[in-house]
Amino acid sequence: MEQIHDSGKRCLSILSSDENEELYSKSNSLNFEAGELIIKKGTPVNNIYFLKSGIVELSLNEAPHRQILNLLFDGEFIGINCVFSTAQYRFSARALTNCSIELLDKETFTKLLKANSTLSMAFIQYISWVNEGFLNWQMKLKEKNSAGALAFLISEFQKNFDSNSFEIPLTRQEMARIIGFSKESVLKNLADFRKEGLIDSNGKSITIIDASRLEEIAKYG
Amino acid sequence: MEQIHDSGKRCLSILSSDENEELYSKSNSLNFEAGELIIKKGTPVNNIYFLKSGIVELSLNEAPHRQILNLLFDGEFIGINCVFSTAQYRFSARALTNCSIELLDKETFTKLLKANSTLSMAFIQYISWVNEGFLNWQMKLKEKNSAGALAFLISEFQKNFDSNSFEIPLTRQEMARIIGFSKESVLKNLADFRKEGLIDSNGKSITIIDASRLEEIAKYG
DNA sequence: TTACGCAGGTGTAAAATTACACCCTCTGAT
DNA sequence: ATCAGAGGGTGTAATTTTACACCTGCGTAA
Structure with a gap:
């Protein structure tokens, strides 16, 4: 319960081998080169992006005076706040370095969240932790x-x-x-x-x- | 699934009457006057604060150059990111107006989250939505x-x-x-x-x- | 090869923000 | 009744940040 998260990896490590197989059978591995756009603002949320390696930047707009929200390092979900709260991504994500990404199926992940309460609690802990961290980062900068x-x-x-x-x-x-x-x-x-x-x-x-x-x-x- | 939250109230409205009774049998109603401290930074997280009416300010420090993080209006949970990610509250909450607060028992709420997947999904949607909103607010100010x-x-x-x-x-x-x-x-x-x-x-x-x-x-x- | 654009870099002027000094009024305590 | 403190308010100077102008080097496309 009071366990401290180190990244989103822990959520995925909770899955049983059956659940894992189900999730990965519908997922895709993608590679992005430095500078490539990963998520364009306005894209419908059908997938969940898990950053296996690399560094990603989130920004409110693409050009020309885009405000950069946040940097994500490996082991994080990209734009996880949008997945369950809006129909479209509300920002853009861009690869700063070469990135390896696992594109999980949102429907399958949702099904697992509903079925596995250990997963859903870990996921609640994860998004709380990641948002708390982001909030702290913003305040320190401010x-x-x-x-x-x-x-x-x-x-x-x-x-x-x-x-x-x-x-x-x-x-x-x-x-x-x-x-x-x-x-x-x-x-x-x-x-x-x-x-x-x-x-x-x-x-x-x-x-x-x-x-x-x-x-x-x-x-x- | 794609339902848009208007506040944290929706999470509580999902509960069955039995669940509701269980949660409220262990909860307390509290009233705070304008200016009163509701949560002091460092307090252990044993309860969940639900703001029934009033306006609350979250700040990183109490004095003297405290940076104000956010304002919460009625229908929101106070400091919900800390509840499931840290053992202590990492900021202070202060009543700006007279406030009426329901102090829910964290253990009971956690138990309900684990048992009721409709609740846990609504809760995931809620914290995603509230954090997305906060992020947007910060970026607009910035x-x-x-x-x-x-x-x-x-x-x-x-x-x-x-x-x-x-x-x-x-x-x-x-x-x-x-x-x-x-x-x-x-x-x-x-x-x-x-x-x-x-x-x-x-x-x-x-x-x-x-x-x-x-x-x-x-x-x- | 040339030329263009992009990124790094710097000086100076302009603009925005802060800090300081000080004013007034109200309220609550002695 | 008076005094102290808190909050609202304003002018001016100091400081910080931005904007602009311009230079450099490097890669690459014509």
Whole structure:
């Protein structure tokens, strides 16, 4: 009951082998290349997208001033709030890196949810957890200035890479749209971070040099 | 399946009379006065708060620079994301007006969720819908300037009052914390709205004079 | 090869927002 | 009756952020 979710994977791991077979017999594996559109806003919700690997961006509009809602990493369901609350997806999902996705059949998954109360409870826990996390992420971004928000974004990426050197698969413009500041603010803050020896960056590659000072800026200011 | 929720009330209306009796035999009715703390951050999650009447504010911290997450109106569950994903509430809830709350027993509600798949599906739909709505609200606020965000907030209140004259149970400071701008920005924009004949305001009372122009500002700028 | 577009990058001016200082009024406590 | 505190309100200065202008390098399509 009080179990903490680490991702949507746990929901699928609950299924018995029979249930698993039923679900997967009607599902498809899809691969998307970096930059490809996975879900277009307005698409009817007939399937459930499970992100097996890669990074996905959710945005309210496709172009040109799209506001980026959220980033999803592997093990998550994509746009799960829309699946059971609206007939159409209310945002677009785009692959930031190459992505491997399992396209589950919504009807079959719904049938399993109704039949298996362990699954439905795990699923309730999962969507509660994922939304709580999203809410926290948004609030943390909201209370920061541009430098703090950028440092926070970089720190969040570091957590998913487990190394001080990694590639952020976002343009400066996209980073700006995630943190809610202008492209120039992102560039100027990155330049400041470099000058102050907090990071080294070259295009999309980034190396964190002084993680503790970066964390400090991410916390506020 | 594709049914659109109007609030959390629908979940409770699904229960059979036996189930209803079981749930309510272990629940308590509570009344809070305007300003009272309903849930303190860190409180263990043993109950489910259902808001029968009134307006509630959720915030990350109590004092002094608390960031206000969201407003809840009657018919909603309070802090429902925390109930099934964490052991403690991760924010505080405060009554903005006098509130009437039904305090449901979490164990009993969980038992009913497991036993009644119609309820569990309705509940999944409900939390999806409420989170989707919250996400939309946040995104709309995020893309606006201070005037647009304030106009948007006022318009949202109007929807819940169904009249052009109503009371907003928030101080200017609280309005500022909801829309993410300073107290002075709120005051200056209110003064501008008055000067331009969009609204009339006196303390917490507000009368909307030119609803269409206010909506226009709320949409952007 | 050229030329175009895209992304990174930077300086400066303009605009928006915040911070500060201070005013008034009301209300509740001493 | 008076005093303190909270909330509404406004002007001005400081700060932050955006907008604009422009430069660079790189890849790629003609």
